[in-house]
Amino acid sequence: MSATFDVKARRSALETKRIVSSAVGWGLCGLAFLLVAVPLLDLVLTITIKGASAFSISLFTTSSNGVTGGLLAAIVGTAVLSLGSLVFAVPIGVGAGMYLSEYGQNRLGSVIRFLSDTLTGMPSIVLGYFSYITMVIGLGWQFSALAGAITLAIMVVPYLARITELSLQRVPVQMREAAYALGAQERTVAFKVVLAAGAPGVITGVLLGLAISVGETAPLIYTAGWSNYLWNGKLTNQPIGYLTYVIWTFINQPYKSAHALAFAAALLVMLVVLAINIGVRVVLRPRT
Amino acid sequence: MKRQAKRLNLFRLTLTSIAIVIPVSLIIIVVFLGQYAWQAIGFNGIRFLGTIDWSLGNLYMNPVVTRGYQVPIGADYGILAFIVGTLFSSLLALLFALPVAVGTAIFLSEAAPDRVRPVLSMLVELVAVVPSVVFGLWGIYVLAPLISHYIGPGITAVLGFIPFFNMNNSTGSGFGLLAAGTVLALMITPIIATTLYDALRQVPLDLRESAVALGATRFEVVTKIMMPTVRITLIGGVVLGLGRALGETMAVLMVSGGALNYLPKTIFTPISTMAAFILSQLDSALQDPTNMAVKSLAEIALVLFVITLGVNAVARMIVRGATFVRNI
Numbered sequence: 001m002s003a004t005f006d007v008k009a010r011r012s013a014l015e016t017k018r019i020v021s022s023a024v025g026w027g028l029c030g031l032a033f034l035l036v037a038v039p040l041l042d043l044v045l046t047i048t049i050k051g052a053s054a055f056s057i058s059l060f061t062t063s064s065n066g067v068t069g070g071l072l073a074a075i076v077g078t079a080v081l082s083l084g085s086l087v088f089a090v091p092i093g094v095g096a097g098m099y100l101s102e103y104g105q106n107r108l109g110s111v112i113r114f115l116s117d118t119l120t121g122m123p124s125i126v127l128g129y130f131s132y133i134t135m136v137i138g139l140g141w142q143f144s145a146l147a148g149a150i151t152l153a154i155m156v157v158p159y160l161a162r163i164t165e166l167s168l169q170r171v172p173v174q175m176r177e178a179a180y181a182l183g184a185q186e187r188t189v190a191f192k193v194v195l196a197a198g199a200p201g202v203i204t205g206v207l208l209g210l211a212i213s214v215g216e217t218a219p220l221i222y223t224a225g226w227s228n229y230l231w232n233g234k235l236t237n238q239p240i241g242y243l244t245y246v247i248w249t250f251i252n253q254p255y256k257s258a259h260a261l262a263f264a265a266a267l268l269v270m271l272v273v274l275a276i277n278i279g280v281r282v283v284l285r286p287r288t
Numbered sequence: 289m290k291r292q293a294k295r296l297n298l299f300r301l302t303l304t305s306i307a308i309v310i311p312v313s314l315i316i317i318v319v320f321l322g323q324y325a326w327q328a329i330g331f332n333g334i335r336f337l338g339t340i341d342w343s344l345g346n347l348y349m350n351p352v353v354t355r356g357y358q359v360p361i362g363a364d365y366g367i368l369a370f371i372v373g374t375l376f377s378s379l380l381a382l383l384f385a386l387p388v389a390v391g392t393a394i395f396l397s398e399a400a401p402d403r404v405r406p407v408l409s410m411l412v413e414l415v416a417v418v419p420s421v422v423f424g425l426w427g428i429y430v431l432a433p434l435i436s437h438y439i440g441p442g443i444t445a446v447l448g449f450i451p452f453f454n455m456n457n458s459t460g461s462g463f464g465l466l467a468a469g470t471v472l473a474l475m476i477t478p479i480i481a482t483t484l485y486d487a488l489r490q491v492p493l494d495l496r497e498s499a500v501a502l503g504a505t506r507f508e509v510v511t512k513i514m515m516p517t518v519r520i521t522l523i524g525g526v527v528l529g530l531g532r533a534l535g536e537t538m539a540v541l542m543v544s545g546g547a548l549n550y551l552p553k554t555i556f557t558p559i560s561t562m563a564a565f566i567l568s569q570l571d572s573a574l575q576d577p578t579n580m581a582v583k584s585l586a587e588i589a590l591v592l593f594v595i596t597l598g599v600n601a602v603a604r605m606i607v608r609g610a611t612f613v614r615n616i
Contacts, residue, residue: 022507026399032391033408036477040415043426050429095306103300104307114604115311121600122317123535125563126589130317132570133324133586154313161310187299215419218537218567244421248538251428266422277417281410 044270051267054260064228064241067250067258071265073230077145077241078269080231081224082213084149089156089209094202096157097164098190104165116158127154128219136223143225143239151219156209163208167201168194204280211276215269217244243269321590328583331357332365336587339366341549344572344581351578358578365584367591372551373465373559374592377540378533380469380555381476385529388473389480390522394510396481397488409485416478424542427471432543435470436462440556451554458556463545466555471539476529483525483607487518524607531599535592537563562592 011019062070096116100109128151135147171194179193195202225239226249232238243265250262329336331354345363352361396409440455440462447453458464491514499509515522545558546568552559560568566585573581 018505018508022505025507025511026395029391029395029399032388033395033412035388036392036415036474036481037408037411039426039474040411040418042430043418043422046426046430047422092306092309095303096310099303099307103303108304112307112311115314117604118597118600119310119314121531121535121596122314123537123563123592123596125537125566126321126535126593127317129566129570129586129589130321134320154317157313158310161307185299190299190303211417215417215421217419217421218563221567222570244419244538247421247425248542251425251542262425266425269419270422273417273419274414277414278410281413 044274047263047266047270050260050263051265051270054264055267059264063230064246064261066228067253067255067261069228069261071243071246071261071268073228074241074243074246074265075268076231077224077227078214078243080145080240081148081152081220081242082210084145085152085156085213086206086210088150088153089160090206092153093157093160093205093209094164094195096161097202097205098168098195100161100165101168102190102194113162116161119154120158120162124155124216125218127151128222131219132222141236143223144234144236145224145231145238145240146235148220148224148240148242151223152213152216155216155219156212159212160205160209163205164198164202167205168198170201171197207276207280211273215244215273217248221245221248318590318593321586321593325583325586325590327357328365328580328587331355331359331580332584332587336365336367336584337371337591338368339364340369340551341366342369342569343549344576347575347577357580359580360576360578363576363578363580365581365587367562367565367588369547369549369551370560370562370565370588371591373468373544373547374534374561374563376465376552377468377472377544377559377561378530380465381472381533382526382530384469384473385477385480386526389477389484389525389529390515392477392481393484393488396485398506398510409482412478412481412485414478415474416482420475420536420538421542423471423475423539427467427539427543431470432462432467434462435467435556436460439466443555453555455554455556457554459545459558460556461545461558462556463543464554464556464558465544465552467543467545468540468559468561471543472533472536475536475539476533479529479532480522480525483528484518484522487521488514491517521607524603527599527603527606531596531603534561534599535563535596536561537567540564541567562588566592 056070059070060075061072063073064071096112100113103109104112131147131151131154135141135150136143141147175193175197176189179189184193220242224242226245227239227241229241231240246265247262247269250258250265253259333355341364343362343364345360347360349361351358353359354363392412396405396412400408440460443453444455448456451457488510495513495517496509499513500506504512540561541564544560544564546564547558547560550557566588570582570585573585576582
């Protein structure tokens with residue numbers, strides 16, 4: 001589709017106007033793209049430069065002490081919370097996705113689909129507040145790794161369910177039919193044929209869920225709390241630190257060391273989130 | 289044969305019960321929030337939504353019985369300022385995001401060369417995955433000073449005769465409505481842009497060819513033929529973005545300036561949104577021995593949830609079949 005048309009005759013005023021306004025229009029569209037891309041690049045650059053200058057060996061080997069020290073406890077905490085959330089989210093999310101894809105073409109399926117999308121749209125702070133009322137206070141867990149991980153899991157499950165559903169639906173019906181024809185049971189077909197064939201999509205979902213968990217802040221503040229100390233393995237009644245908390249609170253402290261830690265934490269979080277997102281797009285998406 | 293049939297049902301039953309966990313957890317969340325906020329709903333009544341004074345009352349004196357509930361003396365919970373802050377910042381974000389998103393989607397779909405299109409569209413998608421708190425950090429470090437030193441004085445110079453756009457009527461720190469709206473705009477632009485981009489790519493080739501055959505320039509094909517075709521999807525994307533903006537917490541909390549008990553007088557005035565307020569006020573609300581403040585926060589969470597639920601439901605009805613999860 002070539003953009004220009006060779007017109008031999010002299011252009012009329014109207015034609016000139018149309019050509020000029022088209023050019024202006026394309027220019028504005030390009031400008032709009034720059035308005036999205038430039039802030040992203042600026043954000044990535046700013047945080048990379050400021051964060052990398054705060055990197056040192058001790059950043060990864062010591063824990064924060066007030067507003068100085070390293071990020072070891074926070075890094076471990078983020079890993080515990082986000083991997084812990086997957087422990088709950090993967091079986092439920094993948095199972096629900098399998099149901100929706102294999103047996104969900106009915107009324108119950110569409111109800112679950114609708115409510116799952118509703119849950120995805122729920123503001124994370126509302127979810128955090130719910131967890132605070134129920135788990136932190138109601139069950140008496142206090143600020144804890146378990147309350148934080150379950151809260152994150154509730155956020156991740158609907159994503160995971162829908163991504164699983166989408167990727168399993170793309171497995172050809174013939175594969176299911178062939179397996180049934182060989183006498184396979186429903187369970188075998190679901191796990192060994194459908195889930196195996198759709199695995200790349202499901203893994204994508206799990207990784208994206210991990211990225212969401214690593215970058216979340218609001219729902220953790222009133223469920224996981226904050227701690228300067230390395231996680232000691234207790235699931236309840238023991239607050240736990242995490243990287244996003246460092247970003248949020250340390251940037252508001254009037255100390256250089258605090259700002260350096262905030263940027264270092266932001267760089268770590270951003271690296272993980274961007275690496276996962278770029279990775280799944282480059283590796284797993286066949287771009288047509 | 290009979291035994292096998294029974295096993296099949298067990299497998300299905302297990303999957304079904306796992307799937308049901310999702311709607312059940314949603315219902316549990318709403319029920320618990322509602323139950324927890326119940327006393328606050330009774331105490332606050334409709335004034336909750338219509339007044340701007342949020343006061344915990346005197347926490348050092350014994351609580352008194354007001355309107356049938358035990359509350360601290362002088363306690364009053366009105367969230368109008370936060371509702372206004374939420375709506376203003378989200379609408380401002382939409383105002384910025386809509387033209388930018390439309391331009392971006394057209395650029396990606398029609399102007400970007402085929403070879404770099406995947407990279408450029410990934411760039412736009414990546415804006416949507418940057419964690420909220422990282423946006424907030426960037427807002428504090430880059431955007432707020434930018435507004436305070438350049439954008440604010442610029443707007444004041446051009447539109448300063450309108451009090452609403454005059455920075456001299458505010459603290460001039462850069463933290464406020466404009467900063468919140470800008471960060472939100474940046475966060476929802478990719479949502480609208482990718483929804484629109486996907487739709488533009490699916491416009492039938494016949495339509496474009498017919499328009500070109502009639503002598504339309506390529507830009508006219510886009511504006512006069514393709515955009516009208518995808519307008520419903522665009523509206524859905526906008527509403528979806530609005531839903532995200534209304535509930536956004538961290539980034540807004542970090543750049544909004546955290547206002548309490550006043551309505552924004554200018555675009556530079558500090559504001560608070562409902563989501564940011566819940567997060568920032570829980571600590572002080574916990575000081576209230578009667579728990580009415582904490583319960584009123586739960587009521588805010590409930591109101592916020594109902595609003596976003598409505599917005600998202602509308603978006604979903606418009607974009608039928610579209611999901612939050614992009615087709616990866």
